[in-house]
Amino acid sequence: MITFTVNGTRRTIAAAPDTPLLYVLRGELELNGAKFGCGLGQCGACTVLVDGEPVFSCITPVMLLDERTVRTIEGLGSADAPGPVQAAFIAEQAAQCGYCIAGMVMRAQALLERDGDPDDDAILAALEPSLCRCGTHVRIVRAVKRAARTMAGKPMAGKVEAVR
């Protein structure tokens, strides 16, 4: 049996140890934020954090995660109370179809936790493994900068912080 912490709660997993984390999250734990894009570790739609670092959950068998800590986009906030990164993505309207966004947000979260004031190069490097087919990259970069400001206690002037 494999046990790990997901968004602060300890969960024991019934799935076979070679099951990809993504299937366990979506199927067994009903956390549907992370998406299945390619299943090959190429697109980043399935990105979640393991011990604070982004991983492709589609190629990470749960057997590697015993006693580890997993965070998914559900752990950052809800539709009613979005976390700072989620709120910034909403404020910048960074999603088109939204399929890549959970992965982008998780990568941004990991980046901002280790670098509170990333420049463009750092943001592009951190988000590079995630592909956005809709081409919202410019807004995504803006959202990450907005989130950095909010998290540093210096929210951007002149714009609403979140649309709702």
Added chain:
Amino acid sequence: MKRVLLLTLVAAGCGALAALAYAWHGEIAPISPPPAATFDRAQIERGAALALIGDCRTCHTAPGGTTFAGGLAMPTPFGTIYSTNITPDPETGIGRWPLAAFVRAMREGVDREGRHLYPAFPYDHFSLTTDADLAALYAFLMTRTPVVATAPANQLPFPINIRLVLAGWKLLFFHPEPFKDDPSRDAAWNRGRYLVEGLAHCGACHTPRNLMGAEIRSRAFAGGEAEGWTAYPLDAQSPARVPWTKAALAQYLREGWQTDHGVALGPMGPVTENLAEAPAQDIEAMADYLASLGAPASETATPKAPAPDASGQRPQSAGWQAAAMALPTDASAGRRVFAAACAACHQAGRPLPLGGVDLALSTAVAAETPRNLLNLILRGVPAADGVAAPIMPPFAAMDDTALTALLDYLRRDIAARPAWLDLAAAITAARRAAAPQTTANPAKGAP
């Protein structure tokens, strides 16, 4: 007594003067930058091809910077050296260098002003280059767009920060001789040797270095290291499971991967990116010479490819669609990790680049140290820019226990080689090197 002292002093004085005379190089007078139109078109094109083989832009371009404008930090065991601006900017580049100054830098490791250059600039290889090729390289560089850029100051401790000290280093380790053809070999082989040992400076990474940072000539191509990666031996000690043939080498050098060996990673990645654009004939010649360094094909046993699994069939495709690998109930921890994380691509029965390399053939698994294998598991193989090439996602989420078990399985059961010693230390080092860097851009915040 006085006489002896005087004589000794005079002798010492003469010695010091002789040393200074050896160490001292005069300035070569600056010129006003020659207009691009003064260079011959064909010569510039030949120079462009030679610059690709020489890998010039890899070191002389900072990350995100302009090509040839320099500023790349090169960590050496002695400190950090920054590459210089080799665009024809008159003030910060080589715009005021006459051809003679360029030739002297390439042949003797001395800049136009007469200062010794650090051997991170591999003039110990470039010195073999012919006059005509140097003139072509010069024509190519002098016709690039000038860029104003000054490299940061080198960070070297005393006394290495004194350039005159390099004269001593050169006296000990740098004895340039013009390139001579081997008359018993054909023209292609000789062309290959000229490029491999000269401009391409393969030995800068693939030859071991002594404590003073000089290549050990008697062990040419016996393997070295670069930037935290192992540069495999290219001689008969090559750990390759299938002997390198000329055709395989040519494909690898041009495309950055080869089915029976693997993918060019780490510092070799940019080398193959450059060679991809170089003239095919030159790559063939280099492959010809390099193949002659290794063990003859008959002497190396070809390993068996891994057997199909219990179902008698290999999974047909990589990724989520792949059939799960059937495991015996007593399978080792490493084999379980392999089956869950690696087999879908690496035992898919599809060769590179559509599937993973057959790990029984992988040089990284067969090599003397686990360094490259760890680097590649932790970092993956990122997608190459603009070309179809193999990729592999990183598996940094594997903890040390899983990594150790996996490497043990790959080494013993797949490659049939003795287990690596000091795996724990190697894992720690590779993890540290692969960790994401926080932004440490000194220019950050500047307008």
